[in-house]
Amino acid sequence: MTFNLTRRAALTGAAALPLATAATPSLAAGHGGHAPASNARTFKLGGMSVTTLLDGNFPRDGVREIFGGGASEEEFAQVSAENFIPADVTQFYFTPTLIDSGSELVLFDTGLGKGGIQAALAEAGVTPEAIDVVVLTHMHPDHIGGMMTDGSPSFPNARYVTASTEYDFWAAMDAGNRVGDLVAKNVTPLAEKMSFIKDGGEVAPGITAMAAFGHTPGHMTYMVESDGQQLVLTADLANHYVWSFARPDWEVKFDMDKVAATASRRKVLGMLAADKVPMIGYHMPFPAAGFVEPRGDGFRFVPVSYQMMG
Numbered sequence: 001m002t003f004n005l006t007r008r009a010a011l012t013g014a015a016a017l018p019l020a021t022a023a024t025p026s027l028a029a030g031h032g033g034h035a036p037a038s039n040a041r042t043f044k045l046g047g048m049s050v051t052t053l054l055d056g057n058f059p060r061d062g063v064r065e066i067f068g069g070g071a072s073e074e075e076f077a078q079v080s081a082e083n084f085i086p087a088d089v090t091q092f093y094f095t096p097t098l099i100d101s102g103s104e105l106v107l108f109d110t111g112l113g114k115g116g117i118q119a120a121l122a123e124a125g126v127t128p129e130a131i132d133v134v135v136l137t138h139m140h141p142d143h144i145g146g147m148m149t150d151g152s153p154s155f156p157n158a159r160y161v162t163a164s165t166e167y168d169f170w171a172a173m174d175a176g177n178r179v180g181d182l183v184a185k186n187v188t189p190l191a192e193k194m195s196f197i198k199d200g201g202e203v204a205p206g207i208t209a210m211a212a213f214g215h216t217p218g219h220m221t222y223m224v225e226s227d228g229q230q231l232v233l234t235a236d237l238a239n240h241y242v243w244s245f246a247r248p249d250w251e252v253k254f255d256m257d258k259v260a261a262t263a264s265r266r267k268v269l270g271m272l273a274a275d276k277v278p279m280i281g282y283h284m285p286f287p288a289a290g291f292v293e294p295r296g297d298g299f300r301f302v303p304v305s306y307q308m309m310g
Contacts, residue, residue, distance in 0.1 A: 054094070054287075056114060067240050132159070138219040140216065145182070276291065
């Protein structure tokens with residue numbers, strides 16, 4: 001897949017990102033016989049433990065302009081009504097994922113940088129110092145905002161993994177670009193501890209990168225496998241659990257190469273639906289896990305209930 005992106009498009013895409021300053025942590029219900037967990041939820045995948053970490057959430061209006069590129073007002077309203085959600089507002093969720101592979105603690109993305117991920121890790125009984133690997137699925141601010149705390153690495157003992165295409169693109173940005181400046185502040189200081197991964201590369205045993213370019217130049221999803229069970233971390237492949245599934249061809253404002261993003265969305269969601277593989281999506285409603293089923297020319301996100309509970 002060829003990624004074509006002008007610097008003007010990059011600047012426009014960066015400006016469209018949700019504002020991290022508006023985010024505050026929120027509560028989510030517990031499960032089973034465990035005490036309620038507001039910010040952390042653990043699932044089992046074979047011999048691995050997978051914990052989603054609610055870093056924060058906030059409401060946002062103007063959603064047709066964000067998620068309904070190419071849709072008429074009537075069509076957008078119809079799809080919303082069919083799924084029992086308003087057509088004028090949504091709730092943004094920000095959910096990094098922690099995987100205990102048995103030998104390493106691997107954290108995917110670091111959140112907004114407002115302290116939510118530290119609170120969620122504390123609920124999960126994990127200190128920042130215990131993290132062995134930090135994987136950056138891509139470098140939008142809501143994924144790299146928590147890399148640093150007061151000028152020091154938030155996860156001081158970790159090694160770091162990301163796509164070289166992603167790092168090279170943002171690192172080459174001129175000063176004054178919002179994302180490029182944050183990469184220079186939060187990511188570049190850790191470059192000596194960073195390794196770069198390509199499609200099919202292995203982060204750790206059982207965790208493999210799958211290219212899903214379009215949202216950003218080097219946006220990656222990840223296949224997680226343990227004891228014959230599979231799970232895909234879809235990152236920002238689909239940014240809303242209704243609109244981006246029901247109408248995967250609708251353009252999303254945050255997708256920098258919209259044609260490539262649509263192709264990636266259809267390819268990965270199609271695979272998840274066909275193979276009945278569960279997923280965790282960074283912006284899905286917490287706890288961010290679920291399944292995908294085909295519906296008409298699109299898909300439906302089916303939130304996890306008691307499957308895979310730890």
